[in-house]
Amino acid sequence: GPVTATDVVNYWQTVFETNGIPEARESSEYIVSFVLGAKTFQSLNSKSLHTPLTTVQQEQIQQLSRKRLERMPVQYVLGEWDFQDLTLKMRPPVFIPRPETEDLVSLVVDEESQKHEKNSGLCFPVPAPHPVILEVGCGSGAIALSLLCRLPQSRVIAVDKEKAAVDLTRENAHRLQLHDRIHILHHEVSYSSAKQLLPWGPIDFIVSNPPYVFHEDMASLDAEILRYENLDALDGGDDGMRVIKTILALAPSLLKNSGSVFLEVDPRHPAMVENWLQAHPNLSLVLHAVHKDFCGKPRFLHIQNQST
Template sequence: MLEAAGRENPRMDAELLLEKVTGMNKIQRMTEGQTILDEKAAEEYAAFLDERAKGRPLQYILGEWEFMGLPFSVGEGVLIPRADTEILVETILETGEKESLRRGLDIGTGTGCIPICLEKLGHMDMTAVDISPKALAFARENNEKNQTHVDFVESDLFTALPDSLFPLDFIVSNPPYIPAADCEELMTEVRDFEPRNALDGGKDGLDFYRKIVAEAPARLRDGGWLFFEIGYDQREALFALMEEAGFVSVACRQDLAGLDRVVFGQKKEEPHV
């Protein structure tokens, strides 16, 4: 049914939905595969398959998705955590060990997966903002689920944050970066279900990068860092934006597919007189 509907991973989707209905894990499903579903479970499974066939994201149907080995609640109104973003988190964790990064801010946090992982895995003191109350509700639920203490704030970029929070060791963002005209070309489950304001980065996809790069230096300590997830073809534009704003040691990391995925740089340290 899912294959006929053109879903990308029909077997995996069908198996994960079956595990949700039965409460079985993968091993139980494989060893107890002859179990007959009762009528209620069979109806629930058929309904889930119908939703998935119509394009509703698997993660929204499951209600939870794993990121960096941790569980995150997801649903309509919040961007689904993706494996590409794990490269961003890993880059910060690795840089943090060398540069003693302890206090950070995540802009456009969505599910809260970035700051929660940084606190849980890197013992960092994190604040995170999002303009969407619905996204923040998921983020706070995930904060509790993972027993972390990230401070989530409803804010349009830096506007609602107190001056006492700054300067920070680092700022991170996975902002909307898809050019507006390209949003209509996205896969059905992304275009029709995930929040547009978490995808649309303006005419050239760079609107939010420009705003953050312009405001970040005043909020970072000397030698502080700025980290971004980017689209595969935005490396040169981000290098130019950050270097023009005075960032040094600007570098790029690629994802597992070999595509440019993370750009980061350091605020230049001013000589002390």
């Protein structure tokens, strides 16, 4: 007989559960909604839910579900994912943006608007800010492109050492018509990177969701991650701080005097970063604030440049 969306969701949920696929129900709903042209299963109206699926739709669902059965992350299965209200193309092995990272974007936006408010309180007119932002490890472009959207005067330099990431960021920038305000560089950030990273002069904000997983924890990551994502985007070395230290060591030569670094980190890192900064006073960087993620874990660092 005729097969409806609800039937197919239930069917694949059972198949996924039987095969030990995590988030079986969600995976099934995402795939079916995607084929029906909707973002979420909840957004489908009752007509869509009860209209028999065409053979083509059933085949598409089957194709995508087979990929999910191989533990491919649903973001790669669908080939797109939403981040901060932007729909971004996703392709393995480019790092998939996590939902908590949306808060990293919001912290930068909040800091910029606070700076703007402070200035507008002064008696003399201050030109509207045109912040220059550097993102280290841009991946799909999620952070960089969200910032461009939310800070319409901003410009972003987005850097990644992986060509696949640079290409995907570029593709997403073009799709969202933000390519004229972003400078995308295929470059591995090192202690001697300053020259390449200053095409628009000193930087207001450095933002990064760097690899911060402690190397010993890599083996316990989900199969979805280990099989499909670029592990270099996750592995932060023995202390999880390999790239974090590079960013912080570079920051003083990149930032404006009042500039800031915003990082997403492991919950063990705030204390470690604070100690590291105290051990490197020549950098004149200070840990200004630690913000929690939506699970209540210390996840985001706001580090300020104190040099004069």
